[in-house]
Amino acid sequence: MTGAPIALGEPERQRSAVIARALSDPKRLCVLESLADGERSVSDLSRDVGCQVPNMSQHLAVLRSAGLVTARRDGSTVYYRLSDARVLEAYRLIKAIAG
Amino acid sequence: MTGAPIALGEPERQRSAVIARALSDPKRLCVLESLADGERSVSDLSRDVGCQVPNMSQHLAVLRSAGLVTARRDGSTVYYRLSDARVLEAYRLIKAIAG
């Protein structure tokens, strides 16, 4: 027995929370918008979003560990792309709710 | 002119970020699940989720200020309900992405 009220499905809620958290920063949303057109390098994104490269790298790490983006290495540059079209779906829905 | 790269649509991204942030906590997601069946009082939710009443009140304040839930007072008890069906839509999408 659990003892706790609604322990069932907790790990699933936890993973959902991680995804929502990844979406909870304007710069990261900006990244998703840029990636909507296709894959981009870290420096491209850094330029698009308007932040320093290390900062962008950290934001991408958050998105990546939430499973929202995927990295592909080509030579010395790393290209990121959306790992799932539903991510944009979710963002659009949230924007719609935001009105 | 802005000077900053992608300043356009920033306020909209900000509002979207606030909504995503509201969805980024397991207990708050749990609240949404409870509210999916209809309105519930603060103490009901506190029991469902398994936390203290003041803590629940704070979580509800986050959801409310993000515009995801609405409060209705009946006598001394306050009932909360989802303010928009699309909120559940968004949660379902996120769960789907979480796999």
Add this chain to the structure above:
DNA sequence: GGGATACTTGCGCGTTTGCGCAAGTAATGT
């Protein structure tokens, strides 16, 4: 190997978050 470019990681700092607990407000009943 040496140097340049592209990205990641570690560190320090100020801000925000979630929590428990106490105190405050609001409405009901006696």
Add this chain to the structure above:
DNA sequence: ACATTACTTGCGCAAACGCGCAAGTATCCC
């Protein structure tokens, strides 16, 4: 008025976040 129930708000603290900056790793070219 007093007590009770229902909820909100303030406070203090530990943990997490976002950021800038320096240092590290990786890849390419000469």
